[in-house]
Amino acid sequence: MSNNWDAIIVGGGHNGLVCAAYLAKAGRRVLVLERRHVLGGAAVSEEVFPGFTYSVCSYVVSLLRPSIVRDLELAKHGYQTIPLECSFSPLPDGDSLCRWSDGDRTRREIARFSKRDAELYPEYGKAMGQLAAFAKPVIDAPAPKPESLDPRELISLLRLGGRLRDLPTDLRELELKLMTMSAADFLDEWFESDVLKAPMSVSGIIGTFLGVRSPGTAYVLLHHYMGEIDGAFRSWGFAKGGTGAISNAIASSARSHGAEIRTEAPVHKILVEGGEAKGVVLQNGDELRARTVISGCDPRLTFFGFVGREHLPTDFVRDIERYKLRGSSGKVNLALDRAPQFASRPEPGPHLRGDIAIAPSVDYLERAYEQAKYGEFSTRPYINAVVPSMVDPSVAPPGKHVLSCFVQYAPYHIEGGPESWEQKREAFGDTVIDTLAETIPDIREIILHRQVLTPWDLEQEFGLSEGNIFHGELSPEQLAFLRPASGWARYKTPVRKLWMCASGTHPGGGIMGAPGALAAKEMLRSRAL
Amino acid sequence: MAAGTLAETWARGARLLPFRAMPIPTPFHPRTSEACSSLFWKEWAGYHAVRSYDTCHEREYYALRHAAVAIDVSPLFKVDVRGPQAADFLSFVTVRSLRKLGLGRVTYLCWCDDDGKVLDDGTVMRLGEQHYRITSADPGYFWLARHARRFDVELEDVSGQIASLAVQGPTSRDLLQSVCADDLSELGFFRSMQTRLGNLECLITRTGYTGDLGFELWLPATSAVELWDTLFRAGGPFGLLPAGLDALDVSRVEAGFILLGIDYMSARRCLAEHQKSTPTDIGLERCVQLEREPFLGQAALLAERERGPAWNMAGLVIDWEQLETLFEAEGLPPSLPTAAWRGGLPVYADGRQVGRATSGVFSPTLKQNLAIGQIEAAYGQLGRVLEIEATVEHKRHRVAATVTNRPFYDPPHKRS
Numbered sequence: 052m053s054n055n056w057d058a059i060i061v062g063g064g065h066n067g068l069v070c071a072a073y074l075a076k077a078g079r080r081v082l083v084l085e086r087r088h089v090l091g092g093a094a095v096s097e098e099v100f101p102g103f104t105y106s107v108c109s110y111v112v113s114l115l116r117p118s119i120v121r122d123l124e125l126a127k128h129g130y131q132t133i134p135l136e137c138s139f140s141p142l143p144d145g146d147s148l149c150r151w152s153d154g155d156r157t158r159r160e161i162a163r164f165s166k167r168d169a170e171l172y173p174e175y176g177k178a179m180g181q182l183a184a185f186a187k188p189v190i191d192a193p194a195p196k197p198e199s200l201d202p203r204e205l206i207s208l209l210r211l212g213g214r215l216r217d218l219p220t221d222l223r224e225l226e227l228k229l230m231t232m233s234a235a236d237f238l239d240e241w242f243e244s245d246v247l248k249a250p251m252s253v254s255g256i257i258g259t260f261l262g263v264r265s266p267g268t269a270y271v272l273l274h275h276y277m278g279e280i281d282g283a284f285r286s287w288g289f290a291k292g293g294t295g296a297i298s299n300a301i302a303s304s305a306r307s308h309g310a311e312i313r314t315e316a317p318v319h320k321i322l323v324e325g326g327e328a329k330g331v332v333l334q335n336g337d338e339l340r341a342r343t344v345i346s347g348c349d350p351r352l353t354f355f356g357f358v359g360r361e362h363l364p365t366d367f368v369r370d371i372e373r374y375k376l377r378g379s380s381g382k383v384n385l386a387l388d389r390a391p392q393f394a395s396r397p398e399p400g401p402h403l404r405g406d407i408a409i410a411p412s413v414d415y416l417e418r419a420y421e422q423a424k425y426g427e428f429s430t431r432p433y434i435n436a437v438v439p440s441m442v443d444p445s446v447a448p449p450g451k452h453v454l455s456c457f458v459q460y461a462p463y464h465i466e467g468g469p470e471s472w473e474q475k476r477e478a479f480g481d482t483v484i485d486t487l488a489e490t491i492p493d494i495r496e497i498i499l500h501r502q503v504l505t506p507w508d509l510e511q512e513f514g515l516s517e518g519n520i521f522h523g524e525l526s527p528e529q530l531a532f533l534r535p536a537s538g539w540a541r542y543k544t545p546v547r548k549l550w551m552c553a554s555g556t557h558p559g560g561g562i563m564g565a566p567g568a569l570a571a572k573e574m575l576r577s578r579a580l
Numbered sequence: 581m582a583a584g585t586l587a588e589t590w591a592r593g594a595r596l597l598p599f600r601a602m603p604i605p606t607p608f609h610p611r612t613s614e615a616c617s618s619l620f621w622k623e624w625a626g627y628h629a630v631r632s633y634d635t636c637h638e639r640e641y642y643a644l645r646h647a648a649v650a651i652d653v654s655p656l657f658k659v660d661v662r663g664p665q666a667a668d669f670l671s672f673v674t675v676r677s678l679r680k681l682g683l684g685r686v687t688y689l690c691w692c693d694d695d696g697k698v699l700d701d702g703t704v705m706r707l708g709e710q711h712y713r714i715t716s717a718d719p720g721y722f723w724l725a726r727h728a729r730r731f732d733v734e735l736e737d738v739s740g741q742i743a744s745l746a747v748q749g750p751t752s753r754d755l756l757q758s759v760c761a762d763d764l765s766e767l768g769f770f771r772s773m774q775t776r777l778g779n780l781e782c783l784i785t786r787t788g789y790t791g792d793l794g795f796e797l798w799l800p801a802t803s804a805v806e807l808w809d810t811l812f813r814a815g816g817p818f819g820l821l822p823a824g825l826d827a828l829d830v831s832r833v834e835a836g837f838i839l840l841g842i843d844y845m846s847a848r849r850c851l852a853e854h855q856k857s858t859p860t861d862i863g864l865e866r867c868v869q870l871e872r873e874p875f876l877g878q879a880a881l882l883a884e885r886e887r888g889p890a891w892n893m894a895g896l897v898i899d900w901e902q903l904e905t906l907f908e909a910e911g912l913p914p915s916l917p918t919a920a921w922r923g924g925l926p927v928y929a930d931g932r933q934v935g936r937a938t939s940g941v942f943s944p945t946l947k948q949n950l951a952i953g954q955i956e957a958a959y960g961q962l963g964r965v966l967e968i969e970a971t972v973e974h975k976r977h978r979v980a981a982t983v984t985n986r987p988f989y990d991p992p993h994k995r996s
Contacts, residue, residue, distance in 0.1 A: 155603070155626025158719060166737060170722035174848065181851060 056082045056341035057580045061318050064092025065298045067347025069567030070552040072123050072305035077575050081310040086317035090302050094562050096295025100500035103386040104446040106293035110455045113278025113287040114563040123304040130300035132288035133442045137405035140250040141490035147395035148246050149402050165244035175241050183276035194531040194540040194557035229269045235413050237269035250408040258521045260377035262420030267526050289439045321357040328549035343548045343580045349522035350535040350555040367545050370536035378506035378518025381461035383483045385454040386500040391491045404441045409434035423460030428479050433459045458483050463506035463517040472507035521560025542570040603628045606654040607743035607804030615822050625655040630824035637826035647819025648749035657719050658742050661712045663733035672875050673727050675868040681706050686770045686785050689867045696880030697847035697856035705772050717840040743804035748794030755818035769995045778810035791835025793993045829920040833941045836986025842922045843938040863893025892960025898949040899980035906972040916942045928967040934959045950988050
């Protein structure tokens with residue numbers, strides 16, 4: 052069985068699967084090894100409570116590259132999306148703000164809080180859309196290599212510089228502000244209404260251990276304008292059947308090209324001999340050899356968990372030690388007996404068919420961060436909730452619903468150490484329910500089942516080091532040619548024949564698939580296998 | 581669902597204002613929804629607007645050209661400007677000096693960004709010594725407010741509070757006179773008058789978007805239904821019909837009027853520079869008063885005058901015989917849609933594209949096939965024969981189109 056495979060991919064997350072599909076499509080013999088019984092990593096659907104399918108971790112999709120959808124024929128393999136109709140922000144005072152895809156409707160909604168903001172809102176959207184259009188090619192190509200003198204690299208850098216030069220001055224200025232400012236400061240330059248700014252600013256902090264007033268968070272606002280579904284920019288969608296359905300579609304495509312995918316096949320370590328990856332050893336002792344090994348796990352788990360420091364250069368070890376994971380969020384999934392009734396809009400109307408942000412003010416969000424800075428979870432956290440069963444009845448029994456809550460802040464480094472999350476899990480869950488009850492008064496009476504995932508659980512169960520949902524923070528110092536470490540942003544590693552293909556590489560996290568696709572293309576281009 | 585029930589549904593919805601589905605009803609909705617037997621609606625600035633009350637707009641169109649129609653134009657945006665510097669302010673933000681606009685006068689104009697690119701067009705009416713109202717197609721309140729800071733003015737967005745009804749057509753004056761206390765023959769073209777219609781206080785302007793004799797009525801939204809009833813009780817002898825946007829669209833092309841979002845794009849919404857237009861590009865050069873105190877876009881427009889315009893907004897009359905020949909070749913009689921089109925067609929000359937027609941219609945009144953669009957200035961002289969794309973039986977052809985003066989239709993009774 053030795054050297055039977057061209058590539059073994061460690062981890063059946065969506066990026067590992069995308070990488071496998073591209074390599075298999077190019078005729079390579081690929082084996083994917085997944086520790087759990089289901090595929091998808093954090094893009095996973097599970098029936099945790101009978102009749103209810105939870106998107107256990109990630110819950111919406113936007114950034115999945117359209118080229119991947121086309122190349123892997125994902126629609127044919129069962130990938131379907133249903134767009135989110137709105138962004139709904141219930142407020143504790145009984146009012147609420149709903150931003151719709153319909154511009155006139157949104158204008159009227161915002162005008163109830165600020166006429167000025169209402170009319171500026173489309174201008175903001177236009178400016179961000181234009182910047183996203185500028186930045187988009189960056190996420191569809193390997194990270195630039197500013198230290199290289201290779202003419203190809205220089206040309207692509209020049210091209211990037213040229214495109215920056217062609218941007219109108221006001222947009223160039225905006226780009227610089229985005230890279231340096233905090234989300235709250237950046238939005239202050241545009242809008243006056245806290246009710247509007249708060250739910251907008253949270254795009255800047257999702258998955259990071261920073262607050263909306265921390266510099267550098269503005270950039271991630273832009274990240275949220277780069278999404279694209281069915282040719283419509285900046286739109287977000289539910290995956291039919293939950294986010295696991297995306298992973299299953301990719302897996303189906305990969306299998307159709309001949310890839311082999313095994314679940315319940317936990318890897319113990321990556322075999323390194325003479326500075327070269329030779330294969331993997333499974334936890335059951337089996338040794339599987341391949342011409343290359345590709346890690347679909349985050350950089351810390353890959354290098355310190357599977358490879359071992361002894362096989363790595365000192366500088367690189369230092370860089371990976373410095374690489375910030377700092378998980379800051381948890382997930383609470385609820386099975387509900389009926390649709391949630393918000394005090395502000397009790398009817399099961401279209402406001403439930405999008406995302407729901409518990410983010411009543413910028414101060415509220417910053418206060419939530421304050422607690423996390425000092426090792427506590429927020430007693431009033433930011434919650435991003437969705438009710439996918441409103442638009443996709445396949446995930447709950449008729450009339451019943453799934454309420455999926457992304458919760459921030461839940462710091463991995465909690466007082467008492469990360470292990471102490473075991474004792475704090477239910478208290479954290481209660482906090483989330485208490486917070487929800489402020490806008491859904493009878494929430495407690497309709498909960499049939501609750502699943503609470505702390506950052507500790509995300510690490511232990513899903514292999515996300517420190518519970519970081521993006522395999523490392525998406526802050527400017529950890530992006531592009533610095534992701535995960537300077538000099539190693541092109542999917543290669545200091546261990547020969549060991550490659551990376553997941554969210555800890557350029558262009559980063561989210562159900563994007565780009566790292567997996569770019570890694571596969573880079574390997575094929577450089578004839579690595 | 582019966583029409584009455586629909587109106588009731590809306591009334592229920594109105595109590596839940598923020599939660600109701602979009603679009604929302606206009607103040608005339610209880611009456612327009614009763615009359616709209618076709619259920620043929622479209623969305624206009626977030627409001628329900630009737631396209632045609634009947635399944636075809638023709639009856640409404642002929643009523644407009646030969647009798648009178650009432651068109652609900654409440655979705656227009658309206659901002660009131662008050663204060664000692666109201667005229668100075670409006671002269672700064674628009675392309676025209678309004679310092680000499682007399683009391684009770686109305687003027688049509690456009691406004692530009694700093695680069696002289698048009699943001700919107702509309703009317704300004706002077707309602708009092710220090711009181712003006714500006715109407716527009718896009719929401720413009722905040723844009724105005726942004727520039728109002730250094731002026732002693734107060735702005736109020738009255739879009740939702742003021743209902744507006746266009747009463748247009750050759751018998752419109754006689755109809756309104758039959759319910760109006762004041763003498764409407766005194767009300768000249770582009771003038772306004774505060775008067776009573778039936779029991780209602782109402783502002784009347786002699787304006788419109790049809791190229792016909794016509795008026796626009798402005799009054800508090802709460803009185804809209806009563807105004808409608810007053811007019812339709814009196815309207816029989818004058819041939820009054822409610823008309824929708826399809827009939828309006830035919831008449832506005834005949835009148836050669838441009839439409840924001842169709843014939844040009846607001847600079848605020850454009851993603852690429854070439855999508856923007858100067859006033860000259862869209863045929864509004866006559867609105868612009870360049871030689872005066874500073875106003876928004878002035879420097880850019882002066883520079884454009886030096887350079888000469890790049891585009892002309894041209895009227896085009898499309899050759900009928902050539903079109904007929906194309907149909908004949910397919911063994912068919914010529915047939916054209918009766919509604920106005922706004923899809924956009926390329927215009928050619930010297931073997932290359934020199935412009936684009938953005939709206940057009942076969943005019944039943946003029947018996948001509950008309951289009952309006954932007955043509956490179958070098959090709960825009962009156963009488964110049966260009967070519968426009970024509971599709972017959974899914975096959976593309978080019979037929980001759982002659983550059984013509986706008987308005988195509990300009991009857992003497994419009995100004996009488």
